Amino acid sequence: MEQPPKSPDSQRPADSDGGLPHCYRHPDRETGIRCTRCEKPICTDCMVDASVGFHCPDCVRSGSGTGHAPGASQPRNVVGGVVHAGDPRLVTKILVGLNLAVFAVVSLAPAGERILREFYLIGGVAAPPYVLLDGVATGEWYRLFTAMFLHEEIWHIAFNMLGLWWLGGPLEAALGRARFLALYLLSGLAGSALTYAVAAPNQPSLGASGAIFGLLGATAVLMKRMNYDMRPVIALLVINLIFTFGGSNIAWEAHIGGLVAGALLALALVHAPREKRALVQYGAFGLVFAAVLVTVLVRTASLTL
Known part of the structure; x- marks a missing residue:
């Protein structure tokens, strides 16, 4: 900056x-x-x-x-957020704890598989004569949100929580708790929306990867604004994109949706003029949320007509 x-x-x-x-x-x-x-x-x-x-x-x-x-x-911090005297990683710790708690419940509870089926992201499951039984297209929009906190494999949650810890702490300190949390959640929703729009409607998806990629995009924007050495974050981004498109069973749509949303929101946060800071920042978050809403509505219409 x-x-x-x-x-x-x-x-x-x-x-x-x-x-x-x-x-x-x-x-x-x-x-x-x-x-x-x-x-x-x-x-x-x-x-x-x-x-x-x-x-x-x-x-x-x-x-x-x-x-x-x-x-x-x-x-206030450099994006206009109120500086709290307490733990600068409070929200990051809460998010990590929440993800780990949900993973423990899903892994250990007898009804773990049923919990996954009820809350992971799926557009719609069809049954003869091709009537959608459940999924986002049938009105279960909560799946766009709940899927962000679900993980099935230990390596999946391990990588995501490491990314959340490494990226989340510095970003939370720089952006403030409210802005950081809003960026995290909206990036995750953007990833869910793009997955819903592009992937096969009966293909399940879950994980915090969309939100994590949003933090990665925001970190790149913040480092560029502050004239820091961009090589480390560019290398990290390239490595993650290679895994995104080169691996199997990876919802690349969630990664790209979260990355783009996080970068756009960070641009609005760090480049908003001081005299119109709130208007620009709130407007950017509102526009990204509107884009998510429109994407979900259009995809739902195409699946239910």
């Missing part, structure tokens, strides 16, 4: 060697921004918007950066 214009409080002398100071949390990054509370140098990844200047994460967590006068604005 580009450095914003320096406020008068953030302009400090450079290091004694004539260069810019380095972020106290990322010694390899030069920065011209300092915390207005403790005056430690902070990079754009660490700075937290405050009513005056910027604060460092330490001051925000300790509360010294949040002691504004009544009516003053709360510290």
